[in-house]
Amino acid sequence: MSLASSWRTRKFRLGFVGEICPQCHAKLFPPRDICPHCGGPAKEPLAFSGHGTVYSYTTMSVAPRGFEGQTPYVAALVKTEEGPLVTAQLTDVASDEVFIGMPVEMVTRHINEEGDDGIINYHFKFRPELAAAAKH
Amino acid sequence: MREVAVIGLGQTPVGEHWESSLRILGSEATYLALEDAGTGLPDALLVGNMLSGLSCGQENLGALIADYAGIRGVPAAKIEAGCASGAAALHQGYIMVAGGMAETVVVCGVEKMTETSQPDTTVALAAAADAENEVAHGLSFVGLNALLMQRYLYEYGYQRADFANFAVTAHRNAVNNPAAMFRRAITPEAFMKAKLIAEPVGLLDSAGIADGAAALVLAPLDLARSLGKPLVRIAASAAATDALAIHDRADILELRAARISSLNAYAQAGIQPEDIDFFELHDAFTIMSALSLEANGFAERGQGVRLAMEEAISLSGRIPIATMGGLKARGHPVGATGTYQALEAVTQLRGEAGANQIPGCVLGMTQNIGGSGANIITHIFERVS
Numbered sequence: 445m446s447l448a449s450s451w452r453t454r455k456f457r458l459g460f461v462g463e464i465c466p467q468c469h470a471k472l473f474p475p476r477d478i479c480p481h482c483g484g485p486a487k488e489p490l491a492f493s494g495h496g497t498v499y500s501y502t503t504m505s506v507a508p509r510g511f512e513g514q515t516p517y518v519a520a521l522v523k524t525e526e527g528p529l530v531t532a533q534l535t536d537v538a539s540d541e542v543f544i545g546m547p548v549e550m551v552t553r554h555i556n557e558e559g560d561d562g563i564i565n566y567h568f569k570f571r572p573e574l575a576a577a578a579k580h
Numbered sequence: 581m582r583e584v585a586v587i588g589l590g591q592t593p594v595g596e597h598w599e600s601s602l603r604i605l606g607s608e609a610t611y612l613a614l615e616d617a618g619t620g621l622p623d624a625l626l627v628g629n630m631l632s633g634l635s636c637g638q639e640n641l642g643a644l645i646a647d648y649a650g651i652r653g654v655p656a657a658k659i660e661a662g663c664a665s666g667a668a669a670l671h672q673g674y675i676m677v678a679g680g681m682a683e684t685v686v687v688c689g690v691e692k693m694t695e696t697s698q699p700d701t702t703v704a705l706a707a708a709a710d711a712e713n714e715v716a717h718g719l720s721f722v723g724l725n726a727l728l729m730q731r732y733l734y735e736y737g738y739q740r741a742d743f744a745n746f747a748v749t750a751h752r753n754a755v756n757n758p759a760a761m762f763r764r765a766i767t768p769e770a771f772m773k774a775k776l777i778a779e780p781v782g783l784l785d786s787a788g789i790a791d792g793a794a795a796l797v798l799a800p801l802d803l804a805r806s807l808g809k810p811l812v813r814i815a816a817s818a819a820a821t822d823a824l825a826i827h828d829r830a831d832i833l834e835l836r837a838a839r840i841s842s843l844n845a846y847a848q849a850g851i852q853p854e855d856i857d858f859f860e861l862h863d864a865f866t867i868m869s870a871l872s873l874e875a876n877g878f879a880e881r882g883q884g885v886r887l888a889m890e891e892a893i894s895l896s897g898r899i900p901i902a903t904m905g906g907l908k909a910r911g912h913p914v915g916a917t918g919t920y921q922a923l924e925a926v927t928q929l930r931g932e933a934g935a936n937q938i939p940g941c942v943l944g945m946t947q948n949i950g951g952s953g954a955n956i957i958t959h960i961f962e963r964v965s
């Protein structure tokens with residue numbers, strides 16, 4: 445992501461802050477300011493808990509530019525506790541341990557760099573829920 | 581609204597065209613289509629293209645292709661809708677002719693994907709997905725389709741192997757298409773052994789990187805009648821959109837934009853899905869074929885892959901697909917795919933499809949998908965006696 449995009453997206457990317465629609469009460473993540481469900485304005489911030497379950501996942505064996513050195517890595521759709529699906533990488537887990545329905549929690553991690561001289565990007569990822577792992 | 585016919589076809593073979601540039605591919609297909617039509621200078625050129633800015637550092641393709649095709653001076657512009665750019669250009673060309681704003685319009689889909697190295701091409705393709713909320717996480721287009729396929733396998737209990745016949749059928753049909761990229765049959769075993777790019781999507785689930793261009797000339801049906809050639813009209817042209825990001829869709833296993841655009845197309849043509857003689861679908865990934873058959877009314881939810889398992893998609897089956905090789909084996913030069921599909925449908929309806937001819941076909945449908953289901957454009961072509 446560009447420097448401008450990195451700055452602009454810091455709240456939802458690092459704080460996992462979405463929005464709630466004042467009309468239909470839909471919870472939105474990432475923030476988008478206009479509710480896709482009722483079409484009205486939705487600018488009220490809502491901090492998401494960061495807890496959810498794996499809805500689908502894949503192991504990336506061939507990476508786009510910017511992620512080449514990281515393969516294989518696991519990317520997923522996570523169903524948040526609040527409802528919305530979120531796209532993110534999984535971390536702290538081997539690809540063959542992941543399953544649909546796995547409880548996960550949000551963490552902030554390094555995701556990539558903009559070349560040797562560019563900024564280092566951080567983003568939310570999801571790791572296996574520590575409480576669930578402890579019960580195991 | 582006037583009835584619109586297709587009066588000219590032109591294409592380059594699909595492949596890795598190291599000797600040809602974007603402009604040469606586009607101008608060649610445009611020139612050939614205009615030559616086939618034989619109606620002289622068109623009123624406009626529409627260029628369907630997705631990646632030229634990222635792959636070749638070149639935009640403003642309308643003027644460029646018009647100039648190189650020998651029709652400098654005509655109004656021309658590029659139309660972009662991700663991998664559905666070709667069909668989006670066709671849809672706009674249809675509107676111009678149907679609405680009476682132009683007599684003849686040439687629509688050219690063109691893409692040059694081998695100009696950049698694989699990681700850069702992968703990034704360029706991913707620009708059709710949500711850059712900020714999908715691509716920023718390291719997802720590629722293949723990765724996004726893998727998320728759909730994994731969920732499909734989980735919800736309906738299928739195995740990867742159940743999808744093999746989509747690829748096998750496409751490759752079998754490409755053998756007889758001189759313009760196809762992969763003119764060789766493959767076995768279900770080869771499908772299973774192919775390297776996984778993003779589990780569960782393997783190399784033979786997905787269409788490869790390719791260059792190519794295909795063009796069509798559109799004209800009012802009345803003008804077309806005077807040309808004394810097999811008549812094919814556009815019976816329907818309908819487009820619809822869904823959320824760009826998969827995670828924003830109400831139901832990730834429903835191609836809602838496909839359902840809406842095909843329902844509108846069936847209504848425009850006054851037909852039902854069962855009236856369609858063949859369907860050039862957007863088989864960029866085997867999962868897209870399954871979801872597309874379901875969304876367009878050829879299979880119930882969760883049953884699309886069964887049409888492949890039961891051989892219903894072969895040339896003699898209930899609903900033949902990818903009759904000239906599809907995206908999988910003819911090749912998928914992204915912004916050109918929509919016009920290749922249309923060209924192949926018209927070729928079938930003209931009765932000129934050679935060994936792959938669907939006998940007596942009257943109605944052919946094409947569907948071009950931009951993004952992982954975000955922009956979907958359906959056309960229905962009809963042979964007119």
Ligand SMILES: [Zn+2]
Nearest residue numbers: 465468479482
């Ligand atoms: Zn709302």
